[in-house]
Amino acid sequence: MLVFFEKHTYAAWYFCKIRMYRIILLILCSVITHVSVFGQIALQAGDFRTIASGDFDNPAIWETWNGTAWAAAVQKPEVGNNIFIDFQNEVRITGNESVNSVFLNAEGSTGRKLNLQTHDLNVFGSLNLMARSGTDYSLISSSTGITVADWIYPLLGRIVFRGTSRTVVTSASWSAQNTRSNFTVVFDPDPDQTLTVNAPFKAGRFIIASGSVIQGNSPTCSIFSFNSDPVFLPGLPFGEFIIESGASLISNCSGPTNPIIRRSGSLPASLFQIQDGANLTLGGNIPYLESSSLNLEGTVQYISNTGTQQMMQSSMAGTENPTNYHNLSFANGATKVLRPALSVSGNLSRVSGSIPQEPTGGTSLTFTGNANQQVNGWPLDLTNITVNKPSGTIRLDNDLRVKNNLTMTSGRIDFGDNNLFINTAGTGNYSFTNGSWLNLANLHYNQIPSTLSVGNATFPFEDRYQGGIRAVQLLGNSPGGDMHIRYTEIPGSNWDPDFNDNDGTPIMYELNSYFQIFTTSSSSSALTMRISADNLIVDDVDDLRITASGQAAEGTHLPGEAPLWARRNLVFGDLDQNIFTIGSYRVLSILPLKWVDINGSQEGSTVTISWQVAQENHNRLFEVEESKDNVLNFEKVGQIPSLGDFDSLRTYQFSFTTKYSSLTRYYRIKQVDENGDYSYSSVIKLSGHRIKHERPMVYPNPLTKQSTLQIQLPSHFDQSLTKIMLIDPLGEVILESSSTSFQNLLSQKTLKTGLYLIQIQHGYEIVVEKLWVR
Secondary structure (H helix, E strand, O other): OHHHHHHOHHHHHHHHOOHHHHHHHHHHHHHHHHHHHHHEOOOOOOOEEEOOOEEOOOHHHEEEEOOOOEEEOOOOOOOOOOEEEOOOOOEEOOOOEEEOOEEEEOOOOOOOOEEOOOOEEEEOOOEEEEEEEOOEEEEOOOOOOOOOOOOEEOOOOEEEEOOOOEEEEOOOOOOOOOOOOOOEEEEOOOOOOEEEEOOOEEEOEEEEOOOEEEEOOOOOOOOEEEOOOOOOOOOOOOOEEEEOOOOEEEEOOOOOOOOOEEOOOOOOEOEEEEOOOOEEEEOOOOOEOOEOOEEEOOEEEEOOOOOEEEOOEOOOOOOOOOOEEOEEEEOOOOEEEOOOEEEEOOOEEEOOOOOOEOOOOOOEEEEEOOOOEEEEOOOOEEEEEEEEEEEEEEEEOOOEEEEEEEEEEEEEEEOOOOEEEEOOOOOOOEEEOOOEEEOOOEEEEOOOOOEEOOOOOEEEEEOOOOOOEEEEEEEEEOOOOOEEEEEEOOOOEEOOOOEEOOOOOEEOEEEOOEEEEEEOOOOOOEEEEEEEOOOOOOOOHHHEEEEOOOOEOOOEEEEEEOOOEEEEEEEHHHOOOEEEEEEEOOOOOOOOOEEEEEEEEEEOOEEEEEEEEEEEOOEEEEEEEEEEOOOOOOEEEEEEEOOOOEEEEEEEEEEEEOOOOOOOEEEEEEEEEOOOOEEEOOOEEEOOOOEEOOOOEEEOOOEOOOOOOEEEOOOOOOHHHEEEEEEOOOOOEEEEEEHHHHHHHHOOOOOOOEEEEEEEEEOOEEEEEEEEEO
């Protein structure tokens, strides 16, 4: 229409003068005048136009506009020039070139326009279709008359949009109606700049290399589509759309007739890829993406603010439904609806808005991949969850709830001291093959099976202090109902339990961490309990026992089982409100080294470092490490061998000549055991004089009914500013006061036998000491 009215302006005005049609044509004339003005291209001094086909760098094929007329060119176009490639002229690019805007004649039978070969045409303006009438150029939006193959070609050639934020194609001067576009489009603006596409765009490949690209949706979606020549890969997917790391696509397209990408109206693209570090932001309420292959390795964000927003889907035969995501994020006010099946290998977050909803029939979510994953702003409450991670940790900031099935195939979940709820709907199952749970405060298992097995009653709590997995297993029959397991973790071990097992065997070691189990039944169904001693140093698996905190556990002892399982026979009713942990009847059968103290002194350039440890076992040597100025840059300065196994306090000392006697230095000790495992002491600072590493002292320990607790604070602690708490075996604070009144208040309490914690806080410095009460 624009071309027609440009060529026939006089005729149109003639008909306007005919009296009988004057009223009717008055409106039409107004429209005609408006469209002509809108479509007219205002020439600028320095514009270039072709007068023949040829190489881009040949001035003979160009004319330039000098402000009043066209004149022969004396040089090729440069970065600041607009270029007009006229009717039946083809320009060949022989090297990378840069221009401002490009205007391509798109009148019928115009012929090939651009042969890019393997080079880049950098465009700092826009890409446009135009028609010519005499010396006037007008924008047009249709290329339907162009039937020549390779109108812009080949695939290895690239039109690269560079520069600052702007619209690079508009609905007034571009369309995707030419089916034979087979070149590469690259969006590569300056950092943090945004390019807008406001017309359907067809090519052979699209790449967003930097910045952001907005896919317009007014009046219709600016679909990215691909060469659909019927003789080129007929009936097959074709075309790649790639968002590279650091770049973003922002799309508001919605509905199956307005997909983000496709090859044609009936064929999908061959690849849609969001590279790691790239972003796809979706504002449309029903986004469609038609591609036979999807690689969503970056971040996909759903940000609609009104109505109900569905997740991406596809409708064409041979397409892959978007179910496998890396990072997945939800924001803004629209109700977000999940897909029936989802797989996430990266972060899962809700930035704002309501919690995403499950569709009818629920959602099955799988955590997969090797990367660490964060779940933020979202207390997950889904129908089915599977954890299948060969490595990496899932970190939660809220409770995890599973309505039906929780499947632990492999992987690690850090609950962040939150809770896990399994089978809340009462119709599902828990299935365990491998994996672990770290920092899980409470497990709530609803409607446990009638037959408990390794597969449905292994609870893999990870020991944050001793390392390894402190899994508890229940094997046997159950009356059903609900079960609650609380895992309390306390640093260190108790080396003087002073009690016997039910069979009279003295217990000489006990972990401070323990399970407390709550049930809803006093059933006499027989059970075997197993607790894993994973990552503990065990001389003989038969040394292992299941104990309670400071007393014999319910049930009867069973011999330990390889590789490292403590076992016990009991009945289901023995579980309720009772405590279970790992113990041993031989001292040192389970033995991490315990650091007690480290201090240092200096005489001239000679430094002496001394340290004290307790309860050595299988220890090989100590290495002394020094760092100047930067505590992260330690170097080994010497080593001494261990003096062998020992079940009490022992002091070591090492002297050497330092190269940095006038500088501030830091020291630490590295302990290496026979298996090659190692641990570090705390770090001390030395500035040419002795600095002692002071800790509060709590004694006597164990505390008996006949003794009075004494707490000696370090010299740098202000008593009036020091707060002390007494914590019982279940983690409850039973006494809290300032240090000046703590001992007096404690003397008024009667403490049961068992292990307690005393937490001493002075400003930001917190020290926790174990106290055994007999």
